[in-house]
Amino acid sequence: MDILGYNIAHANDPTYKRQRLVVVEGTVPAQSQEASPLGASPFGTGVATGDVERIRDTLIENRLRTATQSTSNWQYKSQAMKQLESTIGEPSDSGLQTYLDNFWASWQKVATSPESQPIRSALLEDAGALCQRIQYEHSQMNSMIDDLNLSVVDRVNKVNLMGEELARLNNEIGALESGQVAVNDLENRRDALVTELSKLASISQHGEGKGGFVISLGGRVLVQGSKFNPLKCDIDTGGNRAIRWESDGQDVLNSGGELKAIVDLRDETIPSYLSQLDFIASTLVDRVNAVHRTGKTMAGADGGDFFKTGTTAGNISLDDGIINHPELIAASSSGAIGDGDTARALSAVKDVPITNGLTINQLYRALVGDIGGAAAIADRQATTHQLSLDQFTTQQQSISGVSLDEEMTNMVKFQQAYNASARMITVMDEMLGVLIAQTGSVGR
Amino acid sequence: MRTTLTQQIQTQMFYLDVASTRLVEAQTRAVSGKRIMKPSDDVPGTNRALSLRTAMSNVDQFTNNIVVTKPLMGATQNAIADLVKAVRSVRDIAISAATPDFTGGARDAAANELTDILGQMEDIANSRHMDQYLFSGTATDTAPLVAQTGSSPYSYAGNSGTRRTQVLSWVSLPCNIPGDRLFNFDGGAGAGSTDVFTMVTQLRDLVRTGTQQQISGQLDNIDKNLDNLLSCSAQMGSWSARMDRANNVLADTQVRLKEMLSDTEDVDLAKAVVELKSQENVYQVALSISSRMLDLSLASMQLT
Numbered sequence: 001m002d003i004l005g006y007n008i009a010h011a012n013d014p015t016y017k018r019q020r021l022v023v024v025e026g027t028v029p030a031q032s033q034e035a036s037p038l039g040a041s042p043f044g045t046g047v048a049t050g051d052v053e054r055i056r057d058t059l060i061e062n063r064l065r066t067a068t069q070s071t072s073n074w075q076y077k078s079q080a081m082k083q084l085e086s087t088i089g090e091p092s093d094s095g096l097q098t099y100l101d102n103f104w105a106s107w108q109k110v111a112t113s114p115e116s117q118p119i120r121s122a123l124l125e126d127a128g129a130l131c132q133r134i135q136y137e138h139s140q141m142n143s144m145i146d147d148l149n150l151s152v153v154d155r156v157n158k159v160n161l162m163g164e165e166l167a168r169l170n171n172e173i174g175a176l177e178s179g180q181v182a183v184n185d186l187e188n189r190r191d192a193l194v195t196e197l198s199k200l201a202s203i204s205q206h207g208e209g210k211g212g213f214v215i216s217l218g219g220r221v222l223v224q225g226s227k228f229n230p231l232k233c234d235i236d237t238g239g240n241r242a243i244r245w246e247s248d249g250q251d252v253l254n255s256g257g258e259l260k261a262i263v264d265l266r267d268e269t270i271p272s273y274l275s276q277l278d279f280i281a282s283t284l285v286d287r288v289n290a291v292h293r294t295g296k297t298m299a300g301a302d303g304g305d306f307f308k309t310g311t312t313a314g315n316i317s318l319d320d321g322i323i324n325h326p327e328l329i330a331a332s333s334s335g336a337i338g339d340g341d342t343a344r345a346l347s348a349v350k351d352v353p354i355t356n357g358l359t360i361n362q363l364y365r366a367l368v369g370d371i372g373g374a375a376a377i378a379d380r381q382a383t384t385h386q387l388s389l390d391q392f393t394t395q396q397q398s399i400s401g402v403s404l405d406e407e408m409t410n411m412v413k414f415q416q417a418y419n420a421s422a423r424m425i426t427v428m429d430e431m432l433g434v435l436i437a438q439t440g441s442v443g444r
Numbered sequence: 445m446r447t448t449l450t451q452q453i454q455t456q457m458f459y460l461d462v463a464s465t466r467l468v469e470a471q472t473r474a475v476s477g478k479r480i481m482k483p484s485d486d487v488p489g490t491n492r493a494l495s496l497r498t499a500m501s502n503v504d505q506f507t508n509n510i511v512v513t514k515p516l517m518g519a520t521q522n523a524i525a526d527l528v529k530a531v532r533s534v535r536d537i538a539i540s541a542a543t544p545d546f547t548g549g550a551r552d553a554a555a556n557e558l559t560d561i562l563g564q565m566e567d568i569a570n571s572r573h574m575d576q577y578l579f580s581g582t583a584t585d586t587a588p589l590v591a592q593t594g595s596s597p598y599s600y601a602g603n604s605g606t607r608r609t610q611v612l613s614w615v616s617l618p619c620n621i622p623g624d625r626l627f628n629f630d631g632g633a634g635a636g637s638t639d640v641f642t643m644v645t646q647l648r649d650l651v652r653t654g655t656q657q658q659i660s661g662q663l664d665n666i667d668k669n670l671d672n673l674l675s676c677s678a679q680m681g682s683w684s685a686r687m688d689r690a691n692n693v694l695a696d697t698q699v700r701l702k703e704m705l706s707d708t709e710d711v712d713l714a715k716a717v718v719e720l721k722s723q724e725n726v727y728q729v730a731l732s733i734s735s736r737m738l739d740l741s742l743a744s745m746q747l748t
Contacts, residue, residue: 011449018448085482091493091709101501108505112512112609115576115584336605338576338584338620344610351613365494372483372490379484390458394451401448408742 001414003052006181007402014393015192017400019184022050054184057399061191064396065198065205067389069256072199074382076261077269080144081375084273087140090368096137097368099130100350100361107347110331111340114298120326124318127306131316134281138313141274145240148266152241153233155200155259159222160230162197163215166190167228170213174226202256218253220245240266269374274313276367281313284360287349295330295342303330303342456734463727470723474716480709489708496705503701506611507694510687513609513619517684519573520620524677526568527626527640530561531673534644535666541651542660551651558648565640566598569627579623581605588623589641596642600629611690617683621676633672640669 003021010016025047089095106123113119169190176183194215197203203222206214215223222229229247236242243252243259254260285307295303305319306329322328331343350361358366473479483490537554540546546554569579569589576584580602589598602623608616624630629639638646643665650658 012453014450014454081484082482085484088483090483091480091490091497095494097494097497098501101498105501105505105508108509108610109512112509332582334582334603334605336582336584336603338580338607339582339605340607344608344616347610361495361498365491368483368494369487369491372485372487375482375484376487390454393454397448397451397454398446401450403446403448405742406446406448 001411003181004407004411004414008404008407011402011404011407014397015188015195016402017054017056017184017188017191018402019052019054019181021052023047024050052181052184054187055400057396060392060396060399062205064389064392065195065203067385067392068195069198069202071382071385071389072258073256073261074378074385076258077265078375078378078382080148080261080265080269081371081378083144084141084270084371085375087137087144088368088371095368096130096133096364097361099126099133100364102126103130104347104350107343110329111343111347114331114340114343115337117326120298120329120331123329124322124324124326127318128323131307131318134277134313134316138274138277138281141270141277142314145266145270148262148270149241151262152243152259152266155262156231156233156243159197159200159259162193162200163223163228163230166193166197166215166223167226169193170223171226198257200257201252201254201259218255220250220252273367273371276363276370278312278314280360280363280367281311281316283354283363285309285311285316287352287354287360288346291342291346291349292330294333294345296332296335297330298327298332298337300332300335304328306330452737456730456737460727460730460734463723463730467720467723467727470716470720473711474713474720477710477713477716479711493705493708496701496708500698500701500705502613503694503698506613507691507698509609510611510691510694514684514687516573516576516578517619517680517687519571520578521677521680521684523568523571523578524621524626524673524680527565528670528673528677530565530568531640531666531670534558534561534647535663535670537651538647538659538662538666541647542656542663544656546656546659555648555651558644558651562597562641562644562648565644569623577602578620579626581620581622581624582607588627596639597645598639598641600624600627600639604630609687611687612693615686615690617686617690619683619687621680626673626676628669628672633668637665637668637672640673643669 003019007018010018090097092098103126106119106126109119110116110123169186173183173186173190176186190213194203194205197215201217203215203217206212206216213223213225214221220229221227222231229245231252232244232246233241234244234249243254243263244250245252254263289305289307289309292303292306297303304321306322308315308317308319311317329343332339333341333345351359353359354363472481480486480489480493537557541551541554566589570587571578577586577588580586580588582605583601583603584607586601588600588602590601591597592599600623604622604624606618606622607620609619610616625632627640628637631637637643643662647659647662647666650662
């Protein structure tokens, strides 16, 4: 009844595993057999309480951890991709595409009215806004990388804390005898920690016993019994945080969990978008400058650079000479003021294929498509893995969870058994009463 | 299968989550009117929406080009028409002067009229639209005519450049006629022709003192110049007509692009509302079932 009450009390604890009292045949001490005047009883000595065991299925628990690991990995990715998507803010009237469109349209305006100083100034404004927008997206992506580095440190600290606690728990468990409620509770706590840990990294658990409990990460031992090998974060050559073993400074080979998602995003996903954005920006700079240099300014002089040469997405800006000097925009091909041929040629740069037949606009659309596609995949994968995780959780709860109906039924069952035992004693007592009080009258 | 409390609760939470997420999605779609909120909602759709926006921006800009250029062309056409009128009256004077009874006072009056006309023609030639000279080619900051002494009264100071305006992505139309061609400074009107201003001064001098033959000898030059002006005028007319046609194409395209963009990006509102209603029902059912199921337990049964 004690254990039953304990189970009911923990019915809502998802990490709790229901416990059962194992009832064993009573053992008869060897010497008492001879001492007994009646000799050995053919019915043994009744029942004795054995271990209190936790009802569980290790196979499902392992699957649950694998599913936890991949779910948290994809969920992290999906979150990060959502953030990226909101950074680029497409499709809308405020995304980079709109800035590009305005930029090309401004060249058309200048081509149509090359004499107009205000329209030239407006072109410089639009070009400046385009530069700022590209820089903004670049810096947003870079700050995401910074945030990811902070997350690495945070997650590694968590792993270390959990590893330490696991080692401590192992120590306590080792000090107690198995099969006790106290040990079971510690073991439940340990299982929950291992599941938490599998959210962060691709750990696997081997062995159960006192010294045999091993958590390994990337082929090396993280926790063994009461020993714990901590991790550390170093700053590597690229300025990123590398995850290493504190003992010998080797890289940790992690292949799952949130840490893997963070490192993937930081080292592959976002840098690839950054380089695409860089390519778009530097192509824009090169192509526009090349055409701009063929033109003539309002005064008929040769055109200079429009954008600062050699700049990429991080620092794209207008050439120092042309800022505040709209008359230096080389809109004319002949040098005559009413000639807008070069400006028209510049607005046509948007239709010139750069690589693989893609124009600058198409390259940008490809970038948006890449981000959107990756976000969609991450979202779908997160949902799928969440589904299988839910399934395993359900299965695990089906086995290890507390069923109130079952406990209630058991309660009635134990109550009945108790009643029956009590009735037995009453009957024995009555029988003894008959023997003592109602047979013969000697000594009365 | 053995079912437990936590399992039951987790399952219910899961379906409640699904139902409420879908409800919120349907709500957002219905409220915002947008089918694509972020690229991952529909990757090809986003791509299409972005190219449609670019196409619309192009069409807007081409329409804008036409709006800016049309008045310029209108001013040019009017100026050419005035010039044609002036040359016609020059021709009339030449014809009436090439008669035997053209004498004395009539000669002076005609010569004075021709001087007036020359002045008018100079005004027309130097006319401007929004501070830009119409007939200087692309050197629009320079007055086309510079007075000089000698056989011709003016020299041409502009260039022979053509301003072009992009009206469709594959069409750019000229929108001016450089003065050297219009006033026949380049002699393109035919052999023996002079520029229009020299033509008028020559005629004026002959009207004062020349013979009937000399005056009628000028008619060939006048006719050549008149033909040249008329052909320039016709050319402007045809460019202007092409621009109008392009404008119609752009207007049609704009409507079509807007429809396409709306088809790509926007939700069908009726559908969105029906969807919202049905998700609301699903959520409500999920809620009421959950609340009923959670009540069911042996522990809460009344023993009778």
